[in-house]
Amino acid sequence: MSNNNIFDRPLRRRTLLTGSAMAAAAMALPAPWVGNASAQEFAGKEIRILTWSDATGQAAVKNILKTFEARTGAKVIADLTGTTSDMIAKIKASASKPQYDVVILSGFGANSLADAGLLEKPDTSALPNLARVLPDYQTGAKGHGIGYFLWSDGLVYNTKTYPSAPKSYDVLWDAANEGKIFLPPADNLYALELIIVAAKAAGGDIHNPDGGFEILKKLKGKSLTITSNANQIGDLFRSESLNAGGVYSPLELSPFISKPEFNVSGTYSLAEGFFVDLQYMVVPKGHPGDTAVIVALINHALDAEVQGKMAEEVWYGPINQDAVLSEGAKKSPFIPSPEVIKEHVNKVDAAYLASVRDDWIQRYTDAVM
Template sequence: MGKLNRRDFVKTLGAASLATAGLSMPFLRASAGEKPFQGKTLRLLTWSDDTGLAALRNIAATFEEKTGAKVIADRTGSTSEMVAKLKAAGDRPQYDVITLAGVGAEGLASAGLLEKPDLNRLPNLKDVPEKYQTGAAGHGIGYLLWCNSLIYNPNTVGDAPTSYASLWDKDLAPNIFLPPPNWTEAMDLIIIAAHLAGGDAHNVEPGFKKLAELKDRVVTLGENPNQIAELFRTGALDMGGLYAPAFFPKQIRDPNYHLGATFGMKEGFYTDLMLSVMPKVRPGEDDVTYAFINHSLDPVVQGKMAEDIYNGPVNSKAVISAEARQSPYILTPEQIADKAIIHDNAFLATVHDQWIRRYTEIFSS
């Protein structure tokens, strides 16, 4: 995800070490042409999906080119697999950095497997708003925002929806999809429905009643993003959400898929803070590990990630090109500051099981 277990649909593993063009890294004091970490190695665990591949292109590869370090990356498909890998390693050094969703970081931190980073060794953190700087009780460093929106078919819906209430407009969108019950997106949709029905996160009964109004129009609960993209391509879907454009960055650029997405809802859009964490037992050197995490927060790197994979940048000075700013899928620091709503993971943990049960009952009966 990850996003509870939203990435469980990907099961591949891999390893990669990349090198390509470099980016500005003001925290490195090496003279021109000198590569301060030549001969050093950093071991990274990241996603096997497009988000992980984007991290290899835009973070790992540029770090290698600028510093001379070699990044060896393992990739896996779910937060639960990442947690299992680190737990299985025991006292054996395995990874220097793991990028994962907040729920996984919280689990690893509570198990005593993570080191709490020294924030003074991350100078780029000064440009990250405080609420995005850390997670998992200070054990994780925020490096991007997983952002969810409404997905719609421009051919049938027309203009981008401006409110979540559009999901309930059967004339506008007769065929819809919703997130599966065990995803965090479903938790957010429950809260949205509650607000639309006059309740709120602590009074969700009106929300469940409102969600039940959608039952007869739901084609599928979107466990598989590739399937969702195909349903839009064939015209079987008009709208859906909450869902992240980051799930299908290639298809959304292809007009044959009839995929549109918008973060322009008047109610705002929901985000989940993705984290970089440092296992307590690491094979590499601290200086390389901190430099890598700091590099992930570089404003140019942050902008490249946003443009490549439709993740929200956490750095308030992220460099987004003028062309990218015209895209409805690419979030700018200004949009995030104005409209982003971050998950209250601590609260969701207290209601998660109950809400999953209620949501499942609505759409399985």
């Protein structure tokens, strides 16, 4: 399900683009409804959800939508599609007669729909579970999006070359790895994150990247391939053609990481930290479904047990600080705990990256290709 475009990844969710009182009022819930929906409270009511068709979307159907139906009696219809761009197109096409009540999508999609004036602002006071979400990840898209989960980007490596996970992205510049690394394509957010890594190594930061581009020039001609295709990357690790690569998400390689013959793993425990992208739940303006059911579903998705189940199934980073994880999940290097997220995350300034995107793509291309 890979897609190389920086703003449109069916698995990789990207927040790179940049409401009225009436909209807020439309989402407000009448007293005394506040809190978790009770058994059969919404029997006979129906809402329609739009999200991805990949493993993460299927996990949401299983762990969120089906459990919500069982708990409340509501009927939840799930429409699954391939990409965030597909979702944006569907919401725009149906704007005169909205069909969906909740859309689960990337930050890019949430921001795009908010900028187009097609979203309502949820009443956050009606979401008690939101209080347990890490403060930086509660809302976004100018107040139109409710945080959902975190997609994480780090370093992937060959387990034969590195029996223990590397502690820094600097392995990409190690002479021993010349011709045995992969780098991300220029039009992919991973590339912008690699620029930030290089900028920090040069003593700069996201706003002062010049030194980073100079360091990136040292990688020119040193990579085996420039790609974000998970199947290609997995095959190259299996043939022992690659030692490391990044910035890249281990989540994309989960089918291969689970098979020892691919010799591949990933890490977020890096000196430079790792990157996360917040995914959102949004409510289209003029939605046909009952507001109380919609808000209850959003609240249910933020439940500590639901967040834990989603994290274990698709390696999402849970944002509920009380997320219930099994002992195995707590030990997994692929599921960043709320504590790890709080301490080691590089939270990207999405609006700033959007403003420098074209320039950075060109400079990255010149530096490494």
